[in-house]
Amino acid sequence: MKKTLIFFFTTLLCFNVILKSQTLQDSSANSNVENAQYLKEDLTKLLQKNIKYPIEALKNKIQGDVILSINIDKNGNMNSLNIISSPSEILSSSSLASFNHVENEWSPCKVNGNPVSKNYLIVFRYKFYLNTQPPEYKKRAEKFVKKQKYEKALKYYNNAITENQFNYELFESRSKLNKILGDTEGAKNDSQQSDRLKNKIISLVDIAAIGQTRVEKRVIY
DSSP: OOOOOEEEEEEEEEEEEEEEEEEOTTOOSSTTEEOOEESSSOHHHHHHHTOOOOHHHHHTTOOEEEEEEEEEOTTSOEEEEEEEEOSOHHHHHHHHHHHTTOOSOEEOEEETTEEEOEEEEEEEEEEEEESSOOOOHHHHHHHHHHTTOHHHHHHHHHHHHHHOTTOHHHHHHHHHHHHHTTOHHHHHHHHHHHHHHHHHEEEEEEEEEEEEEEEEEEEEO
């Protein structure tokens, strides 16, 4: 009897999840404003410890930003947790599960030393990269700044901000660069946007899944 070789090729996805963060709760744009703070521990590190990129989301190539809103009243009580926007229920559930570990222990926002109620945003950024690495726009921009190649640096900062519109440091850096290039209006706008982000976003968590495809070959006789 003649034997027949049958080859099966299966594409497998292997993901490695990288977490990056930016805690903004200590920042304030105005010297007379003291933002609310989470008292138990570093808020973003707490969220990081309890976040996972859902397998189902990876399988379905779902990514995007989940934005939560909370209110910290003048007595330091957290309330009014809402989902402002999300690309899917899967990512919403993952973000809420992480935030469920946050206890109701806060110091309130203070303006001129007086406690006030204030709304804040928490941003979870889910991104996946298949057979590639996350872009290093910021690092490349900084290298060109050191070389005084400001026009090239500006292009990379533009790309970085397009990729991440919530990072106040990017706007702050581009503001300084625009000032060097003589774009006074652009520098002013970026500085104002940086201040708005520092005062509005209390925590920013990046969940990046880096995936590789490989072909598995099986032989059946």
